[in-house]
Amino acid sequence: MLCFFGLLGGFTPPTLAQKTDTLVIDSLSFIRSKRMSEVDLAKKREGRFTTGLPDLSSDPVTGFGIGIRTNTYWNGTRANPLFAYTPYLVRLRANASYYTTNARELTFSVDVPYYKGSRWRFRVDFKAQQNPSNLYFGSSQSTLGPLRLPSDPNKTFATYAAYDRARSTLRPGQAGEAPFVSDALSNRFRETEFMLNLKADYALGKGKWRVMGGYEIQSLAYKTFQGTETDAIDPVSGAETKAPNGTSLLARDAQQGLIFGLDGGRVSIVQGALIYDTRNFEPDPTRGIYIEVANEFSHRAIGSQFNFDKLFLQGRIYHQLPVGSRTVLAGRIGAGTIFGRQAPFFEYQDQWSPDGSINALGGRQSLRGYRANRFLARSLAFTNVELRVRLADLKVGRQNFGLGVAPFFDAGTVRDRWQDLDFSNIKTSYGAGARVAWNLSTILFFDYGLSKEDRLFYFGIGQIF
Template sequence: MVRLIFALLPLFLSEAALSQKKDTADRTGFNVTGIPVLNFNSDEGFGYGARVSFYSYARGGYNPYFYLIDTQISFTTGGKKEVFVFFDSPFLLGEGNRLTGEIRYQDNNLTPFYGLGHESTFIEALTKEEDASFINEDYYRFGRTRITAWLDYQRNLGSFRALAGLGMNHTDVSTLDGTTALQDDNLVSGKEGGFTNYLKFGLVYDTRDFEPAPNRGDWIDLLFEWSNKAIASDYNYRRLTLTQRHYFPLTDNLVLAQRLAFVQSWGDIPFYETAFIASTFRIEEGVGGAKSARGLLKNRYLGAVETFGNLELRWRLTDFRMAGQNLFLALSTFYDFGGAWNNLDDFSLDTLHGGQGGGVHVGWDENFIISIDAAKGEDVGLALYIGIGYLF
């Protein structure tokens, strides 16, 4: 694994040279960085594409930047195509006011679906042509084309930040040839796709000492989403998401990082929306997979009630220089878990599912980090995840 991560260094060196320093308040003007996108995870295969980031520092005095525009186009060997433009500015509307938004197009003709609730099953033999119980190689897959646009506004309120936002999602759902789990499930809502527009309100508490790789502090989000036909949504539902993260330094180079998330939905939420976890920055998919619970299949456990958590020990092994850059090498070990239920009455710790593993991380100038994590879980022999940054 160590050899693999160092083999990737040249691909990211241009980004490392231009990545944001821990203190950028003395920078002025405009900066553009462009890098190839290269990643891998066991759920989607190899990813490749290009990413261009535009940083404005204006007249100086802004940390980490006056605004950021992040653009990317990428493809994976697992059938996913994605284009997005992401915007973030902590100062455009004045100090203490943050504006964040994104426009994204995603087409994935092999999106996973295993059913809803804790009784959903994964029987690998159903996808193996050589097995007597074979049904379809893509039995646990469906097609999903999705366009999203959202905008969040945050304002400082003492030690907290208040958040208000709105979003528009349109999703096309298509079933694949042959019999699939989605076709066999007559109870799920949302097979016809449509709009899921929403209003979002929240409260944020953030005391992290350094966002990309915190050594101490807390980061807690409480978010409420309201989707209704009154705002041109095709569905009426409400969703509450609570995510708690804590970073505790055991020694100068050893950090215990912990995350716990809980999601509850009410109303007519379409099945595909249960895969997306609300956030104050990037919106990712779970429960299970590279962004939520490693060692579990992507989107393996979905439902009206979801939870997942991570306990990770991060050891900063050494600091060194290469090609004129300041780098560090870190190791980690972790345990992730997750579960989903159709209602809160079904919740039980006995129906949680876990994965465990370890990782190697190389960082440049503190905040640009390449991570390789490997995990083993109940449905996964050994899963590999290569990407940018720590999981949380």
């Protein structure tokens, strides 16, 4: 982080606002469309402040998480010409989390929008994480079918609860397995990741358009759990017991040449994006449009061990309704695909966006009524709609809190080829959530999603879009 501040010419956050007042800022014409609403502007704090809170989160896959999340903001003063147009002058984020499934994550990021009143925005992100609870159901559009046992694809299940119990039930071992095994961990795998990402974007014209370039390097390692002792259920007595885990579905697909990349390795990526953005307040907009075309290119020529290219298109819209003090209809639609005959399986699992990558398809960022990665293939399309209703605003000391609710609807599908994406075999989920806005910029969410397969609860930090 110190190197990054040095790169910006000895930048010192606390004095940035004073320096900005003396700059020629293109008459602010390139960001005038981003002016905050008068209601939100009245609540925006001046100066530097930190929002630090225990990171209590819950996800059906990674489990219950504890940790700490901190955001330090430098907002400047109301006399600063940028004050009404930017979410902050600088944000420094530091997070650390540990989950009951033994997953852990450490992240640091620095974000400097409109650096010194210019058209440039700089971002640096670092992440170190290990997650032993990743799910894998397959890597083709066949995952759109019902849940199936890895050891017996002819057995299908209507609900995840029934599927989960069947996986844990003892069965006779097959070739290369112990005499009796459980499949409780057969669709799970562990991922260990170290990642550094550098990005810069430049505002064009009146500031609604931006071009972005970036570079990311990752070190990845994977482990499956065949042979590991795990929970099991005696099929006769129903008693809980222990048994070796059977063959991993991910390892089996790798042996059959259906997926690549199980050995992990180094991933070197050049990123680029074209962005149209008129949101008036990025962390929690009340109006505006966000459209992007984002691309990631990985090749041995730039030091990667994998060759692939990922394309993602996304559009979001926010519209404040004339109901209550702050009622916002928010919608998103996205579509993406990955090119490369031997593209690694782990790149199927998320869509890269300059505004924050999206794990797909399933989980809290896409289909909240389904488990993460429930539907996986080379290409996908999805949509989310939320009605964000502010119920009350509270002020406690110098802290501002907004309390609201957000009913939502999600839909999406996957295909083996992008040319086959259409409106058939669409998976849907729906539900409702609560929202707590802390000093405008920090959003706490509590979401309960329902689908034909599952009922899932999530809570954590940040709007999903």
